Structure formats: C-alpha cells, structure tokens
Amino acid sequence: MIEELILILCVSGLTGSGKTAVSEGVSKLGGIQTVLKLTTRPKRASDLDGEYCFVNSDIYNKMFQEKKFALHTKYYDHAYAIPYSILEEGKKKNISRFITPWAFGKDSVFDPRIRYVKIWLELSQEERVKRMLNRGDSKEYVAKRLEQEALPEFSAYCQQQRQQSHFIVNSNASLDEVVNKIRAIGLDCANLH
Numbered sequence: 663m664i665e666e667l668i669l670i671l672c673v674s675g676l677t678g679s680g681k682t683a684v685s686e687g688v689s690k691l692g693g694i695q696t697v698l699k700l701t702t703r704p705k706r707a708s709d710l711d712g713e714y715c716f717v718n719s720d721i722y723n724k725m726f727q728e729k730k731f732a733l734h735t736k737y738y739d740h741a742y743a744i745p746y747s748i749l750e751e752g753k754k755k756n757i758s759r760f761i762t763p764w765a766f767g768k769d770s771v772f773d774p775r776i777r778y779v780k781i782w783l784e785l786s787q788e789e790r791v792k793r794m795l796n797r798g799d800s801k802e803y804v805a806k807r808l809e810q811e812a813l814p815e816f817s818a819y820c821q822q823q824r825q826q827s828h829f830i831v832n833s834n835a836s837l838d839e840v841v842n843k844i845r846a847i848g849l850d851c852a853n854l855h
C-alpha cells in the first residue's frame with residue numbers, strides 16, 4: 663500500500679480548456695507522471711492510448727469493493743478510478759508525483775493519505791470552442807457540450823470545482839507556458855514535504 667507520500671495534481675476545467683494536453687505535456691518533462699484510469703464509460707474515438715482502461719461495471723464494482731482504488735468518482739452515468747496498482751508501478755520507477763485530468767464530485771471516494779493539489783484551467787468559451795473545433799470535434803458535439811454546460815446543475819458543479827481548487831491557471835497562453843507553470847506548481851508542492 664502507500665508507505666510514502668504521494669501527490670496527485672488534479673487538473674480540472676471546462677471541456678476544451680486543455681486538461682489532457684497539459685497533463686501529457688507535464689508528464690513528458692519527467693518527474694511527474696500521468697496515470698492510467700479505469701472507467702465504465704465506452705471508448706471514444708478521441709481517447710488517447712494509455713489514458714483509460716475500459717472495463718464493464720461488474721469488474722469495476724468488484725475492484726471497488728475489494729478497495730483496489732485510490733480514487734473513485736462518478737460523472738453522469740459513468741464511474742472513473744485511479745487504482746493503487748498504477749501508483750505502485752510509478753513508485754517502482756521512483757515516481758511519487760502524478761498528474762491527471764480529474765474532478766472531485768459529491769460521490770468521490772479518495773484515499774486521505776494521498777495529497778491532492780487541485781488546479782483549475784481557466785479559458786474563455788470562445789477560445790475553448792476554437793480549440794475543440796481545431797482538435798476535430800464536430801460542430802454538433804461542441805454545441806451539445808455547451809448546452810450541457812449551461813444546465814444549472816452542471817454549471818453549479820463547475821463553479822464548485824473552480825472554487826475548491828488550490829490554483830487557478832490561465833490557459834490562454836502557449837501550451838509550453840501553461841505546462842511549465844503547472845509543472846512548477848507540482849514541483850513546488852512536492853518540495854513542501
């Protein structure tokens with residue numbers, strides 16, 4: 663199990679704000695690693711290799727009951743988890759700092775021995791739409807996501823994520839700049855221990 667301190671940088675933000683790109687970018691610079699997550703949601707064409715392991719609800723629930731997850735959350739109809747095994751694999755490579763897109767919800771379960779640093783990526787809707795279209799999302803998909811964002815329940819949830827974050831980072835800068843800023847936060851927080 664977890665004998666030494668583990669830190670997870672949890673990057674949240676609205677769709678298209680850069681969570682995945684920034685997490686990958688930080689991970690590429692070394693010392694802080696992305697984590698493979700388990701999910702019950704179906705695979706999408708846009709999913710990056712190595713970001714998710716797709717499992718059915720039976721397998722997920724069994725692992726949950728066997729306390730195999732360091733973090734678990736529900737988002738709409740699907741469940742997401744970070745298994746201890748992934749963190750332990752990192753530890754074997756001397757990595758104890760991780761980064762991942764992650765949002766804490768009211769159904770979240772998390773190991774309190776882990777230190778979570780919550781980072782919110784801030785970006786205007788206009789710029790997010792541009793980036794989503796650039797990444798190949800269809801206009802219909804973008805419109806659907808924006809409609810969802812406007813729902814009072816969803817918007818309150820996002821507001822809460824933002825308010826509960828330890829750092830708010832402006833994503834309206836080059837990817838390198840945002841990556842370096844977040845990496846510096848991760849390394850600074852690691853040095854506090």
Ligand SMILES: Nc1ncnc2c1ncn2[C@@H]1O[C@H](COP(=O)(O)OP(=O)(O)OP(=O)(O)O)[C@@H](O)[C@H]1O
Nearest residue numbers: 676677678679680681682683793797835836837840
């Ligand atoms: N700082 C940046 N400057 C320019 N482009 C960026 C920047 N950050 C991310 N992007 C690009 O914007 C697009 C959206 O980023 P990304 O997919 O990481 O967003 P996300 O927050 O993970 O979205 P979602 O929640 O929909 O999965 C991607 O094509 C990504 O490469």
